Structures are given as C-alpha cells and as structure tokens.
Amino acid sequence: MADKGPIGVFDSGYGGLTVLKEIVAQLPAYDYIYLGDNARAPYGTRSFETVYQYTLQCVEWFFRQGCHLVILACNTASAKALRSIQQNDLQQLAPGKRVLGVIRPTSERIGEYTRSGSVGVLGTKGTVQSGSYVIEIEKFHPAVKVYQEACPMWVPLVENNEYETEGADYFIQKHLQNLFAQSEEIDTVLLACTHYPLLRSKIEAHLPQGKQLLSQGEIVAASLQDYLQRHPEIESNCTKGGKASFYTTDSTEDFDNHASRFYGKQVRSEHVNL
Incomplete structure (x- = not known):
C-alpha cells in the first residue's frame, strides 16, 4: 500500500x-x-x-x-x-x-442561498472568461440565472496591502454597480476569488440592502x-x-x-x- x-x-x-x-x-x-x-x-x-x-x-x-x-x-x-x-x-x-x-462544490450549494434565482459572481478576468461558474451552476441549478463581473484590480489591492484604502472603495463600488446594472434581481453575490474575503467588510458596506455575500472557504x-x-x-x-x-x-x-x-x-x- x-x-x-x-x-x-x-x-x-x-x-x-x-x-x-x-x-x-x-x-x-x-x-x-x-x-x-x-x-x-x-x-x-x-x-x-x-x-x-x-x-x-x-x-x-x-x-x-x-x-x-x-x-x-x-x-x-x-x-x-x-x-x-x-x-x-x-x-x-x-x-x-x-x-x-x-468551483464545483460552490456551484452545488449556491442554489440553496438564492431566493430570487439570480446570482452574481465576482471573479478575476480568467475565471469570468472561462464561464466555469455559469456552466457548473447550470448543471446543478438550471433555473438559476448567473451574472458575472470581472474585478481585475481587486487582487492587486489585496496583495499590495491597499484593501482598506479609499482607492479600494472606488474599485469595489465600480464593480458592484456594474454587476447590479445587469440585473436588480440578484440577491446573492459570490466572491469567486480566494483573495476577496479580505475585502469583505468594504464589499458589504457598498452592497445594496437585502443582498447576501458568500465566500468559498x-x-x-x-x-x-x-x-x-x-x-x-x-x-x-x-x-x-x-x-x-x-x-x-x-x-x-x-x-x-x-x-x-x-x-x-x-x-x-x-x-x-x-
């Protein structure tokens, strides 16, 4: 053995x-x-x-x-x-x-969290372009609509220890606005990058009322x-x-x-x- x-x-x-x-x-x-x-x-x-x-x-x-x-x-x-x-x-x-x-375990569970059937995914450019979350969520929850937004500045903000600055607020607000411009029905937002939990408090501060935020850990x-x-x-x-x-x-x-x-x-x- x-x-x-x-x-x-x-x-x-x-x-x-x-x-x-x-x-x-x-x-x-x-x-x-x-x-x-x-x-x-x-x-x-x-x-x-x-x-x-x-x-x-x-x-x-x-x-x-x-x-x-x-x-x-x-x-x-x-x-x-x-x-x-x-x-x-x-x-x-x-x-x-x-x-x-x-991606798979997160996709399996995300349908349990959304009530509206509309989910937002925040990730890196590579993750968003791959379409992996759209594909996997559809397998497990075909009725759930998935909207994506790439946030290319978020990882550099975290890795350069700038995630608590006003500059971070600007980029967080920008991408959340872009996401919800796609659909106001989104009620659950997934942080589809393992760096993003460090931005959680700022993201929650800019998140529209009544929306929930999920991290993967x-x-x-x-x-x-x-x-x-x-x-x-x-x-x-x-x-x-x-x-x-x-x-x-x-x-x-x-x-x-x-x-x-x-x-x-x-x-x-x-x-x-x-």
Missing part, C-alpha cells in the same frame, strides 16, 4: 490560505501542506495552456510529497486546469490519487468533509497529526509577511523550486 501523506492545498499565491483556514477549522485532525506558486502569480491573466502547465507542475510536486488528495484552492486553476488534469493526466500520473477544485471545507466521508479509500491515506506546512516558489520572507493576513496567524514557509 502506498505511504500515507498530508492533504495538499494549492494556490497561485496567498488567497488559498483563506480556504485552508476554513478547512483546518472544520477538519483540524488532518495534516496539510500548502503551496503558493508566488513566483509565477498571478494566474488570472494567463492563458489556459500556461495555467494548465503551471498547475500540473504543482500537482506533480504535491504527489511527490506523498499527498493522495490535492485541493486547487484557486478559482483560476480550477477553471482553466482542473478538468484537463482529472481527465488527461491523473490516470498516468497517479490513478489512485485525486485532485479537486473550488466554509462551503469548500464542508464539501471536503463530505468527500472524505464518502471516499474512505482516499481518507484512509491522509495522515492525521494536526500539522500544517507551508511552501512558496518565491521569497519565504515575503510569503510569511503576507500570509498572516490571509491565514489569520503567523506562518513559517520553506522555498521550493519547481
């Missing part, structure tokens, strides 16, 4: 730490290993082929660390790379291992818990020591300085070359 290993959590940068934070809160017994491909971030503006190649390299790295399950806690990677990896690469790389994303964590219960063959290969390790492809000093804002506490990372 193959050696057991931690659960891998991947993002192009820091944003996936907001998802890992919720996963650890709900499933604290497991070991986790986080990789941020900061040296090549952001992924949101890159082509499908480039995102696929980068993500595949990172998945292969996780497998070499002994991971049997890898979560792509990155909407862009989930939109542009996950399906190709699942359908074309896993069988050759490691047929007994699994790679999951954040809690939904993805609950989905992972359900997945592990339904797949004991994967769960049994996940080690349980309550430990989280952090890696980055860029400066560990920069990663550690930024990571605490996303993860909620200090981390100490190690550098890795891919």
Whole structure:
C-alpha cells in the first residue's frame, strides 16, 4: 500500500490560505501542506495552456510529497486546469490519487442561498472568461440565472496591502454597480476569488440592502468533509497529526509577511523550486 501523506492545498499565491483556514477549522485532525506558486502569480491573466502547465507542475510536486488528495484552492486553476488534469493526466500520473477544485462544490450549494434565482459572481478576468461558474451552476441549478463581473484590480489591492484604502472603495463600488446594472434581481453575490474575503467588510458596506455575500472557504471545507466521508479509500491515506506546512516558489520572507493576513496567524514557509 502506498505511504500515507498530508492533504495538499494549492494556490497561485496567498488567497488559498483563506480556504485552508476554513478547512483546518472544520477538519483540524488532518495534516496539510500548502503551496503558493508566488513566483509565477498571478494566474488570472494567463492563458489556459500556461495555467494548465503551471498547475500540473504543482500537482506533480504535491504527489511527490506523498499527498493522495490535492485541493486547487484557486478559482483560476480550477477553471482553466482542473478538468484537463482529472481527465488527461491523473490516470498516468497517479490513478489512485485525486485532485479537486473550488468551483464545483460552490456551484452545488449556491442554489440553496438564492431566493430570487439570480446570482452574481465576482471573479478575476480568467475565471469570468472561462464561464466555469455559469456552466457548473447550470448543471446543478438550471433555473438559476448567473451574472458575472470581472474585478481585475481587486487582487492587486489585496496583495499590495491597499484593501482598506479609499482607492479600494472606488474599485469595489465600480464593480458592484456594474454587476447590479445587469440585473436588480440578484440577491446573492459570490466572491469567486480566494483573495476577496479580505475585502469583505468594504464589499458589504457598498452592497445594496437585502443582498447576501458568500465566500468559498466554509462551503469548500464542508464539501471536503463530505468527500472524505464518502471516499474512505482516499481518507484512509491522509495522515492525521494536526500539522500544517507551508511552501512558496518565491521569497519565504515575503510569503510569511503576507500570509498572516490571509491565514489569520503567523506562518513559517520553506522555498521550493519547481
């Protein structure tokens, strides 16, 4: 039998730490290993082929660390790379291992939140252009209408620690206005980027009254818990020591300085070359 290993959590940068934070809160017994491909971030503006190649390299790295399950806690990677990896690469790389994303579990649940049947999706340009949320939500909730708005300045605002400034207010107000100009029936707004929870208080301040805001972390964590219960063959290969390790492809000093804002506490990372 193959050696057991931690659960891998991947993002192009820091944003996936907001998802890992919720996963650890709900499933604290497991070991986790986080990789941020900061040296090549952001992924949101890159082509499908480039995102696929980068993500595949990172998945292969996780497998070499002994991971049997890898979560792509990155909407862009989930939109542009996950399906190709699942359908074309896993069988050759490691047929007994699994790679999951954040778009499907969020799409499965979002219909439970909307009353009007109209949902707004705020994401990066890459996620919006992929149409992944429109496609996936239609599979699970065909009656729900989905409206999208790309917010290209939001990730730079967060990563440059400008997310509490008046400049952030301007860009948040602009994109919310663009979203609701598409339909006033939207009653549920999804933050379809793992960076966006850091902007949550400002987004809520500009959100029209009576609208609800969803971030992905809690939904993805609950989905992972359900997945592990339904797949004991994967769960049994996940080690349980309550430990989280952090890696980055860029400066560990920069990663550690930024990571605490996303993860909620200090981390100490190690550098890795891919």
